[in-house]
Amino acid sequence: MADEVVLLDFWCSPFGMRVRIALAEKGVEYQCREENLQDKSPFLLQMNPIHKKIPVLIHNEKPICESLIIVQYIDEIWKEKVPLLPSDPYQRAHARFWADYVDKKIYHYFRDILRSSSEGEELEKNKKEFIEELKVLEVELGDKPYFGGDDFGFVDVSFVTFYSWFYAMETFGNFKVEAECPKLIAWAKRCMQKESVAKSIPDSLKIYDFAVQIRKKLGVE
Amino acid sequence: MAEEVTLLDFWASPFGMRCRVALAEKGVNYEYKEENLRDKSPLLLQMNPVHKKIPVMIHNGKPVCESLNIVQYIDENWKDKSPLLPSDPYQRSQARFWADFVDKKAYEMGTKVWKTKGEEQELAKKDFIESLKLLEGELGDKPYFGGEAFGYVDVTLIPFYSWFYAYETCGNFSIEAACPKLISWGKRCMEKESVSKSLPDPKKIYEFILQLKKVFGIE
Numbered sequence: 001m002a003d004e005v006v007l008l009d010f011w012c013s014p015f016g017m018r019v020r021i022a023l024a025e026k027g028v029e030y031q032c033r034e035e036n037l038q039d040k041s042p043f044l045l046q047m048n049p050i051h052k053k054i055p056v057l058i059h060n061e062k063p064i065c066e067s068l069i070i071v072q073y074i075d076e077i078w079k080e081k082v083p084l085l086p087s088d089p090y091q092r093a094h095a096r097f098w099a100d101y102v103d104k105k106i107y108h109y110f111r112d113i114l115r116s117s118s119e120g121e122e123l124e125k126n127k128k129e130f131i132e133e134l135k136v137l138e139v140e141l142g143d144k145p146y147f148g149g150d151d152f153g154f155v156d157v158s159f160v161t162f163y164s165w166f167y168a169m170e171t172f173g174n175f176k177v178e179a180e181c182p183k184l185i186a187w188a189k190r191c192m193q194k195e196s197v198a199k200s201i202p203d204s205l206k207i208y209d210f211a212v213q214i215r216k217k218l219g220v221e
Numbered sequence: 222m223a224e225e226v227t228l229l230d231f232w233a234s235p236f237g238m239r240c241r242v243a244l245a246e247k248g249v250n251y252e253y254k255e256e257n258l259r260d261k262s263p264l265l266l267q268m269n270p271v272h273k274k275i276p277v278m279i280h281n282g283k284p285v286c287e288s289l290n291i292v293q294y295i296d297e298n299w300k301d302k303s304p305l306l307p308s309d310p311y312q313r314s315q316a317r318f319w320a321d322f323v324d325k326k327a328y329e330m331g332t333k334v335w336k337t338k339g340e341e342q343e344l345a346k347k348d349f350i351e352s353l354k355l356l357e358g359e360l361g362d363k364p365y366f367g368g369e370a371f372g373y374v375d376v377t378l379i380p381f382y383s384w385f386y387a388y389e390t391c392g393n394f395s396i397e398a399a400c401p402k403l404i405s406w407g408k409r410c411m412e413k414e415s416v417s418k419s420l421p422d423p424k425k426i427y428e429f430i431l432q433l434k435k436v437f438g439i440e
Contacts, residue, residue, distance in 0.1 A: 050322060050355060059311070062311055064311070064314045064315075064318070065318055066317075066318055066321055069314050069317045069318055069321065070314070072313075072314070072317070073310055073311070073313070073314040076310040076313065077310050089294055089297040089298045090280070090283060090285070090294070090298075092293075092294070092297065093285045093290050093291070093293070093294040096287075096290045096293070097285075097286055097287055097290055100287055100290065101271065136271060
């Protein structure tokens with residue numbers, strides 16, 4: 001039976017991008033459906049009734065939700081090509097730990113900094129903490145080309161999608177990630193040379209424009 | 222080489238309990254080390270420098286952190302006995318989804334129930350019961366979330382059963398009245414030795430919460 005794969009997504013969601021990259025790495029063809037997050041489709045609400053969020057992967061009509069769970073599913077179903085998670089249980093636990101770290105520790109700064117006004121203590125505090133957390137990731141990367149070692153893997157997929165949001169963050173927060181974490185930027189540029197990544201991640205300037213609109217709507221100055 | 226397994230834990234932690242249950246299910250011998258969370262040991266800080274939290278499982282000198290990560294590791298490493306995650310990738314993704322739901326919704330809501338009062342507490346109780354009802358819906362008529370056999374989602378959720386008495390007493394409500402199937406499931410799990418020997422007495426958890434409320438200045 002031919003596989004039927006549909007992805008319910010939103011163009012600039014770093015979580016949706018993770019799934020796009022994983023599918024591209026595995027060479028899986030799929031139909032992408034753009035959701036309007038201000039007016040979610042009945043189909044999305046039916047496929048993800050619990051969280052009502054994108055991304056949702058629908059494989060032969062069965063939905064899988066939550067981006068890291070989807071990426072693991074993709075890795076397990078299409079296992080002959082380009083493994084994303086290591087085969088050794090300890091290395092796998094290590095990879096899951098760092099992907100979870102991105103979700104628990106890094107993600108909320110993107111939300112907080114984008115919603116902070118350009119002046120003020122809150123922004124400075126968020127910036128400082130954000131850089132500290134990025135540095136922890138940089139130490140974990142070490143001198144490896146990828147978090148996965150010699151090969152692009154699960155943690156790389158989990159984090160590289162946020163690179164497209166760096167420009168917006170840096171502009172609103174008036175700082176440069178590269179000045180603080182040069183190895184991390186070198187890593188991101190290395191990932192962007194991969195076709196699976198480059199074609200899954202939108203242009204940083206388009207994301208910046210989108211973020212400007214969000215800040216206007218929120219009344220942030 | 223003989224396996225050396227140590228668990229850095231705290232007796233009342235539902236996250237620690239998950240690891241205890243998983244290790245017991247697999248029949249793994251391990252050394253249990255109780256941590257004082259107000260005075261964390263150098264070993265804990267060395268083994269989990271990123272989060273500095275329990276539980277940490279140390280296997281032949283190598284640390285694994287984050288309870289769901291630890292349970293998956295235990296399942297993959299000791300795979301010949303009592304599989305916790307299903308073998309089918311789709312079933313596995315669903316098990317991971319519901320375990321993640323427990324962490325994102327049930328734990329957070331339950332905490333709000335004992336930490337708040339007045340209107341805030343009423344809202345917390347409502348949200349908590351709603352999340353439990355969703356879990357009850359997922360359980361359906363199955364004996365366990367894992368189906369016929371105790372599995373990953375059961376391990377993830379059952380520790381909170383030892384906290385139910387504390388939530389109910391602090392919030393003055395009955396979880397059984399709202400979610401009878403979930404309570405039946407809890408009792409069924411407690412009949413398993415791996416569970417009953419890993420979970421503390423609910424009354425002790427309640428006393429612990431009363432101490433915490435004093436510390437946080439909540440009454």
